[in-house]
Amino acid sequence: MTLASEVLSGVIHPWHLDTLGHMNARWYAHLLDDAAFQFWARHGLSQTQMREVAGVATVTASTKVDFLREIGAGDCYIITGGPTRIGGKSVTLDFAVTVLSTGAEHARLSTVEVFVDAADHHSVTIPASIRSILTAAMPDGQTA
DSSP states (O other), rough: OOOOOOOEEOOOOGGGTTTTBBOOOHHHHHHHHHHHHHHHHHHHHHHHHHIIISSEEEEEEEEEEEEEOOTOOOOOOEEEEEEEEOOEEEEEEEEEEETTTOOEEEEEEEEEEEEEEEETTOOOOOOOHHHHHHHHOOOOOOOO
8 A cells, every 4th residue: 555645754853762762652643643633734624624614523533553663863754644444434544654764664553533523522424525535535546
């Protein structure tokens, strides 16, 4: 699967490291959360826009990280990704963390985002206008 849409880039700093000298697991969750917010905003669907236009928001129902290689201080990374599954009330966003100097993938991150009513937070069907944007963002010509 190709996750070609860039959503975030940055550099790993010394304060990201654990006692073994590589990025601590807690920072992967941080990167995933930032990548998800960037994905939405880059598709005209910031949380504010979704609330104001469609009366919905998204909440994270689950996350999963596969650690493939260590990332160290000074490594510059890029995160690519987007939707890989669109359900009735939720979407799965998959991301890959790649170190720029080697081109090697260091982690895969997956999150399930559930659409909720912005006022009372109960789950709702993905609005058609948002579904069409998500469908257009599916990688490799996949369909929902």
